[in-house]
Amino acid sequence: MNKLRAMSAFRRVAELGSFTGAAQDLGLSNAAVSNYVSQLEADLGVTLLLRSTRHVGLSEIGKAYLPKVQAILDAIEEAEDTARGLQTTPHGRLHVNAPATFGLLHVSPFVPDFARRYPAVTLDLSFNDRIIDLIEDRVDIALRISRGLPDSTLVARVLKPIRRAVCASPDYLARRGAPETPANLAQHDCITYTLSDSAQDWSLGGVRYPIAGKVRADSSIAVRDLTLAGLGISMMPRFIAGPDLHAGRLVSLLDDHPTEDLTLHAVFPPGTRPSVKLRAFVGEFLSFLGDPPRWENAA
16 A cells, blocks of 8 residues: 555545545546545554545544644655755645635735746635635635634634724715714614624624614625715725725714724634745735735825
């Protein structure tokens, strides 16, 4: 048995949850991948994968074994890269996932310079607002915005704080006036983002206040546009509202009652080693965002 090939086959089946997917990824037949995994299990005297007609999953032993296998195979790949002189040159495929609006506003503008600087890196970008499975979707780095990271199996790095702002257009304020306290929001038209945790109430000054309104949207860009059109008051991340606030197209409200901040994380699959292409992407992206972040600058 070629143990390294068997370990590689097991790893890809476990990561993709599919013998067929692993076979396609490795350029082997389904039978070859199945044979490699069976040989590895026989050699170890354990069951690593639980198979059914519709599903492939890790056994308890397989869950403990997979991170060790990943570390071994990653170390071998790193050693081979060193021998080839590639250890300082970012190269290969890099799948980056980000929330849709953040990706469009702040990842897409970053990519052209990064791609020109590192032409040996093949970028695969996916922007959406669903929480994806990093292993199943073969994501190398996911940018996530949240209060925290509930999945403790993921490797994460804090990148930037994400401040939010309650805001409205000058036109809306001229017609309806500004809320003097957070409790007054219940008498105003509030535009809500349905995919957030603030669709029913807003946390201001550490207290959650009920809100009212007739319009909600599952697109944060739509929320911004509706707010600019004077339809109501919204609470948006400043990475969306920042330019409009600086330009006076939106007015920040209730500043004495701060919103609950979020955090931008870089998230990696379990067992991920800090490869040179990952380090390059994170480092260059942090420089691109700046300090303070680019959305906090009037320019």
